[in-house]
Amino acid sequence: MxxxxxxxxxxxxxxxxxxxxxxxxxxxxxxxxxxxxxxxxxxxxxxxxxxxxxxxxxxxxxxxxxxxxxxxxxxxxSYIRDHQLWHEFHNTFLRQVADIFSDNLYELQIKDVDIPTNKKEIIALAKEIASTVIEYKQEIKNSEGIYSDDLIPWSFFQLSDLEREDSPIDCGVCVRLKISSHxxxxxxxxxxxxxxxxxxxxxxxxxxxxxxxxxxxxxxxxxxxxxxxxxxxxxxxxxxxxxxxxxxxxxxxxxxxxxxxxxxxxxxxxxxxxxxx
Structure with missing residues (x-):
């Protein structure tokens, strides 16, 4: 080496x-x-x-x-195209939830292997997850978060004090793509x-x-x-x-x-x- x-x-x-x-x-x-x-x-x-x-x-x-x-x-x-789709997902989700979850620090986690590979489907997925998160906003703010075990698993939760240390922001929503080891x-x-x-x-x-x-x-x-x-x-x-x-x-x-x-x-x-x- x-x-x-x-x-x-x-x-x-x-x-x-x-x-x-x-x-x-x-x-x-x-x-x-x-x-x-x-x-x-x-x-x-x-x-x-x-x-x-x-x-x-x-x-x-x-x-x-x-x-x-x-x-x-x-x-x-296909790497750049796939990464552009991830940015599309990220931006679409944030537009839906940013104003509602500005009181604390929250994070959405989803695996890269699970997200769709075309723009229409990835925008639909972002809006679907955002809709669910908004529907359960009170439960999220009063508990540890929500988790979905559907076909495309994801989780949305408040970050603990320890987890906040690596966050680029103090309040708002982070979207974390859990990248598979390649x-x-x-x-x-x-x-x-x-x-x-x-x-x-x-x-x-x-x-x-x-x-x-x-x-x-x-x-x-x-x-x-x-x-x-x-x-x-x-x-x-x-x-x-x-x-x-x-x-x-x-x-x-x-x-x-x-x-x-x-x-x-x-x-x-x-x-x-x-x-x-």
Whole structure:
């Protein structure tokens, strides 16, 4: 095991690409610090020219130029869509109950394996649970909570003083998705290789034309991995990328990652995987 096994993938939704500078500024700061450079933002080629494939940002350091493209890698491929559905459930439920349960701190718990996988059903489930919670609001406020053992089990209750210590809010409603442990054994990781390689090759091919007109620049592709497979490590993914032929128009491939500080804050970082310089 090496240091890269302790770097973490991203588990929530990728940030919006409406302003890529907000997404890539941290990378540029880290790059400048590591290489003693001073690249600064010059333009957004992708926004400036919609008629041809273009990278997201162009930077300059004197006469030196750099262009960057960011792509999101999800595994399994449905992961981001499934996580979007979870946010839909979360937001729908809170809209129904937030005003009624603002006097104390409450939590809804439901398992990720139990929630539906389409938007219509997940909204209906959120409203159904909210309706039941509201119907029994007095019982909930005067007792330990309510529990459902129906086809999709869930529970809603007041948090104890001990449980409140880890809550991000003091009063209101938290919605907790009880995530199943997703550790792949070696056989499962090996079985996943063809799918992972195919996705990465697709991202590389989609990115390559964006750099065709920038041979005078340092051309960087950043891959941002999102997954719930906890042991799909940066080290493992790096080895897969290094086994794939990188298009000649891409000079470097970096992986976006994060690490947890002692205070449990997650800090974004970047790891160079391939350099064709």
């Amino acid at each position: 090496n240091e890269h096994d302790f770097l973490l993938m991203f588990s929530c939704l990728p940030t919006s690409n409406k302003n890529e500078w907000l997404n890539l500024k941290t990378f540029v700061d880290i790059y400048n610090s590591k290489h003693d450079t001073n690249y600064i933002l010059k333009s957004f080629p992708e926004n400036d020219n919609r008629t041809s494939p273009e990278p997201e940002i162009l930077l300059c350091d004197g006469d030196a130029k750099m262009v960057i493209e960011r792509k999101v890698f999800a595994f399994p491929p 550790f792949y054994n070696n056989q499962q990781l090996n079985d996943s290789l063809p799918m992972i390689e195919a996705q990465l090759i697709k991202l590389l091919k989609a990115s390559a034309p964006k750099f065709d007109n920038y041979s005078d620049c340092l051309r960087i592709l950043i891959l941002e991995p999102h997954t719930k497979v906890l042991n799909l490590s940066i080290n493992f993914l790096s080895q897969v990328i290094q086994s794939i032929e990188i298009p000649s128009s891409i000079d470097q491939v970096w992986l976006a990652t994060q690490f947890e500080r002692d205070d449990e804050e997650l800090i974004r970082d970047y790891y160079l995987v391939v350099s064709n310089l």
